[in-house]
Amino acid sequence: MMKQNSKTNTRQLVQIFKLIWPYKGYLSCGFLALFVTTACMLALPQYLKQVFDESLQTGSLENLNQLILVSFGTVLVLSAGVLARTFFIQYTGGVVVGRFRERVFSHILRFDISFFETFGTGEVVSRLQGDIVVIRQFIQFALPALLRGVLLAFGSSILLFFTNTKLMLILCLVGAPIVITAFVLGKTWKQYSKQIQNFAANLSGQAEEAIYAIRTVRACNQKDATEQKYHLTMNETIAVAKRLILSEGAFFSFSLLIAFSGILLVLWLGGRDVIQGNMSLGDMMSFLLYLAFLGDGVGSLGQFWPALQNAAGATERVFELLAEKPHITEVETTRNLPKAEKGRQVEFQKVGFHYASRPDSAALSNLNLTVQAGETVAIVGPSGAGKSTLLSLLLRFYDPQTGQILLDGLPIKELSFADLRNAVGLVAQDATVFSTTVGENIAYGRPEATEEDIIQAAKAAHAHDFIMALPKGYQTEVGEKGVRLSGGQKQRVALARTILRNPSVLLLDEATSHLDAESEHAVQQALEELRQDRTTLVVAHRLSTVQAANRIIVLDGGKIVAEGTHKELIKTCDLYKKLAELQFLG
Numbered sequence: 001m002m003k004q005n006s007k008t009n010t011r012q013l014v015q016i017f018k019l020i021w022p023y024k025g026y027l028s029c030g031f032l033a034l035f036v037t038t039a040c041m042l043a044l045p046q047y048l049k050q051v052f053d054e055s056l057q058t059g060s061l062e063n064l065n066q067l068i069l070v071s072f073g074t075v076l077v078l079s080a081g082v083l084a085r086t087f088f089i090q091y092t093g094g095v096v097v098g099r100f101r102e103r104v105f106s107h108i109l110r111f112d113i114s115f116f117e118t119f120g121t122g123e124v125v126s127r128l129q130g131d132i133v134v135i136r137q138f139i140q141f142a143l144p145a146l147l148r149g150v151l152l153a154f155g156s157s158i159l160l161f162f163t164n165t166k167l168m169l170i171l172c173l174v175g176a177p178i179v180i181t182a183f184v185l186g187k188t189w190k191q192y193s194k195q196i197q198n199f200a201a202n203l204s205g206q207a208e209e210a211i212y213a214i215r216t217v218r219a220c221n222q223k224d225a226t227e228q229k230y231h232l233t234m235n236e237t238i239a240v241a242k243r244l245i246l247s248e249g250a251f252f253s254f255s256l257l258i259a260f261s262g263i264l265l266v267l268w269l270g271g272r273d274v275i276q277g278n279m280s281l282g283d284m285m286s287f288l289l290y291l292a293f294l295g296d297g298v299g300s301l302g303q304f305w306p307a308l309q310n311a312a313g314a315t316e317r318v319f320e321l322l323a324e325k326p327h328i329t330e331v332e333t334t335r336n337l338p339k340a341e342k343g344r345q346v347e348f349q350k351v352g353f354h355y356a357s358r359p360d361s362a363a364l365s366n367l368n369l370t371v372q373a374g375e376t377v378a379i380v381g382p383s384g385a386g387k388s389t390l391l392s393l394l395l396r397f398y399d400p401q402t403g404q405i406l407l408d409g410l411p412i413k414e415l416s417f418a419d420l421r422n423a424v425g426l427v428a429q430d431a432t433v434f435s436t437t438v439g440e441n442i443a444y445g446r447p448e449a450t451e452e453d454i455i456q457a458a459k460a461a462h463a464h465d466f467i468m469a470l471p472k473g474y475q476t477e478v479g480e481k482g483v484r485l486s487g488g489q490k491q492r493v494a495l496a497r498t499i500l501r502n503p504s505v506l507l508l509d510e511a512t513s514h515l516d517a518e519s520e521h522a523v524q525q526a527l528e529e530l531r532q533d534r535t536t537l538v539v540a541h542r543l544s545t546v547q548a549a550n551r552i553i554v555l556d557g558g559k560i561v562a563e564g565t566h567k568e569l570i571k572t573c574d575l576y577k578k579l580a581e582l583q584f585l586g
Helices: 009-058 061-109 113-118 121-163 165-212 214-219 223-275 281-323 387-394 417-423 438-445 451-460 464-468 487-501 517-530 543-548 566-572 574-584
Strands: 346-353 364-371 376-380 402-407 424-428 505-509 535-539 551-556 559-564
Touching: 009 061, 009 121, 009 281, 061 121, 061 281, 121 165, 121 281, 165 214, 165 223, 165 281, 223 281, 346 387, 364 387, 364 402, 364 559, 376 387, 376 543, 387 402, 387 505, 387 535, 417 424, 424 487, 438 451, 438 487, 451 464, 451 487, 451 517, 464 487, 487 517, 543 566, 551 566, 551 574, 559 566, 559 574, 566 574
Parallel strands: 376 535, 376 551, 424 505, 505 535
Antiparallel strands: 346 364, 346 402, 551 559
C-alpha cells in the first residue's frame, strides 16, 4: 500500500501549475482576457458617477450621450473578453487534464502485477477518474475565479479608498474576521475532503466488484450482505460529508452575517454623508458598485479556498500513483532472441519465489526444470503447489527472488518485454474479452493483422462458425467483459488471439477447466493443433492432456517431487496417483 504523505497546499499547487505550464500560451491569453474584462467592469462605475454628477446635474444631453456610448463600447469589449476568457481557460483546462489522465493511465499500465494484488482496482480507477475530475474543475473554474477575485477585489479596494477612505477603512475592519476564519478552517476542510475521496474510492471498488461478480452474489445469496457493506461505507462517507458541509455552511453563514452588517453600516454612514453634503450622489453610487464588485471578488476567493482543499487532496492521491515505480523493468541494453523454428528451450535454474503478500511462504523453492524446444510438458499438483506461478514467472509478471529463467539460453531479464511476450503466449482459464467487436478482440495481440489473418486464426481456434452465426459476424459487439458470449465462445476468441500472435512457447493454464463438454472438445482440438512445432507448458487437469504430454511434472509445495509419463507416475508417485484418481480418472 502506498504511503500517505503530508505535502502542503503550496506544494500541490506547484504540481498543478507544472501540469499547466506547457500550455502557458493559451492560459496567458485567457488571463489577459480576464484582466481586460475586470478592467472594463471597474471602469463602468466611473461612467455611472459622471452620469449622476455631471450629465444629470448640469443637464448636458451631449455629455450624457457621450457617456452612454463610451459605456456601451466598454460593454462590447467586456462581452468579447468574456468569450475569449471562457474559451482559452476552459480549453486549456480540458487539454491539461486530458493529457494528465493519459500520463497517469500510461503509468498505471506499467505497474507490476503485484501492485494490483495489494491496491484495489476500484481505488486506482477512482484516482484516475474522480480525483482528476476534481483537478480539472480546479483548473477550469477555481483558478480563473481566484485571479478574477484577486483583480476585482484589489481594483475595487483601490478605487474604494480613492472614493471614500473612511468607509473603506470600516470595511477592512469588518472583513478581517472572515479572512482569519477561512485560514483557520482550511486545514480541517482539506482533511474532510480527503477522507470523502478515500471513501468514494472504496465505494467505487465495492460496486465494481459486486457488479462484476453479480452471479456469485446472487448464487451465494449475499445480496443483502453486499448491500449492507455498501450501506455502512456510505454512512461513513455521509457522516464526514455532513461535518464538512456544516463547517463550510457555518463559515459562509458567518461571512454573510459579517459582510451584510458591514454593508448596512456603510449605507448608513454614506447616506448620512450624502444628506449632509459631505459626499456626492455619484460617489455614493460608484462606491456601492465597487463594494458589490469587492463582495463578488471576495466571494470568489472564499469559493477558491474549499476548492483548493479538494484539489490538494486529489492532487496528492494522484501523484502518489505517479510516485509508484515498477520493480520489474527492462535492462538498458536488451539482447535479441534468435529465430525459432520449432519452439524454444525453457530453463528454470534454482528458482525461488514468494509473493509480497505472503513473504514467509515460498510459492517455488529451488526449482530446476528444463523443457526442450518443441516439447510438451504437463504440470500437475494440488492447489497452491505453484503451477500458475511457474507460468507467471516465465512471462515476467513477477521476478524470482533467487535463481533465473532462460529462454534459448538467454536470461529473460535481459530480453525486452516485447521480445519475451511475443515469444511466449498464454491461454488462461479465465478468458479475457474486451468490450469491442469479435474481430478487434482477436486482433488485440497483433493490431496490424489483416482481416484474412483474423479469419484464419478464428478457424484454427474452431471459432469461425459460431462467429459467423452472430448478428454482425466479426463486427459483432461482445458487450462489457464479453457478456454476450458464452464461456466456450470467449475461450475460443481468446485462443484465436493467441494463434494470431503465433508464439513459439505456449502456456496453457487450465484453459478448458470452465467449459462444457462440447466447447471443451472444440478448444482441445484447437490446442492440439496449436501445440505443433511449439514448446508447451500446460497446467493439466484432464487425462487426455497429460497423456498427450511428453513429460509430466508433479509439483507440491513449490518443488518438483516427481516427473515421468502418466503410466510411470501412476506406479511410482502416490501424490500423482491420488491426483489422477480425483481429477483425471474420476
